[in-house]
Amino acid sequence: MKHIDTLHYITHLLTDYPIAQQVEDVCCGGCRWIQLRMKHADTEERLATAQAIYPLVDRYRAKLIINDDAYVAKAVNAHGVHIGAEDMHPSDARHLLGPDKIIGCTANTLDDVLRLSQYDIDYIGLGPFRFTPTKEKLSPVLGHEGIHRIIAAARTHGIRIPIIAIGGIAIGDIDRLMGTGIYGVAVSKAIHGTMDKVAACRAITAQLTAHNPFPTINYESSITNHRSTKDERHLKNSR
Template sequence: MNISNLHYITDTTQGLEPLLKAGLNWVQLRVKNRNEKEMYNLADSFVALCEKYKAYSIINDYPKLARRVGADGVHLGKEDMSPAEARALLGKDFIIGGTANTFEDVEGLYEAGVDYVGLGPLRFTETKKNLSPVLGLEGYNEIMQSCQANSIRTPIIAIGGIAVEDLAALYDMGLHGVAVSAAIRKAQNPAAAVKAFLAVNAL
């Protein structure tokens, strides 16, 4: 499995196809406050669209739904099903990611055998309610140094208010990639924003 350097987080399939055409190959669907039928229909069409462009489809929070619609993986928040439970439910080939805000979080997820860790937030973001304490570049640096000292090599993805300008500093610390939403969604040209992120990743 090749964990992408660019994860895009969305709550809709609207406007997603041009981003996939631009080269986006890893998308997480994060939806709240929908009934079960709406969730299923949205997740089902989301997976079909990702499959069309050979992009990885990740469902946030709902392991059973992810399995039902044939997604590639699930991303688990701190209040969700444990990675061990999700692994037992979904099997060894399913991608499982987890959310972290501290080195202890990262260590716990590493020991639980997740495939990647979403670590953040870098700075304040309106995308997520109940935001964990902001890390800033200094916080990331400390956590990454602890990971290296403890031989934790699970891919770590920075998240939370990230812009293209942040990538060089984050990659210098050893981060594997970034997860973004507003930096692409709110861009004047979202497809061009995808290409800008991917261009830095290709350097």
């Protein structure tokens, strides 16, 4: 069973705040999940950055997840990849990376969640929570109500895969968001946009721990149960 952290930090290309320093700060603040996101970089630049920060991530015993690029994830032996709707198919990513690596996917609707849960993935990023300038092709904004509605419906379908809220989340949103049933949050500006990045990270970590002190889901059992339920429905419908 793979452990999925409740706090995911997504790097952002900033001229005055290098990615290596972002990683250092959030790791000092207690974050142990770094998603390397470099949307406008070419493969060589993304690979070089991943190689440069890997020793730092490893020193803190954190996880390095590569956004969008399973080939770079494989090249640097990262812990996994996060893929969007227009990126590599989850099954192709699993075939490329193997059974031990983490694969996360982005969802915006209940149909997305139900579809993605059929594949061998480890978590789903659900959003955007609100408008965020870090995404150029932004899906419809969900807000608290949208996220709560999708998660509640997913649970009625037997989906127990960890669902991470993403997209424009601020520190002040987290307490209410955790009431929607999400497993955790993925943030960027909520940390890098503050004066004291380490303190901001620690504050978010404390909030998440208060809501979910033991964030462990037996995903293998849950996906087996979900698939068994689908098989039972299929048998009933075929009779």
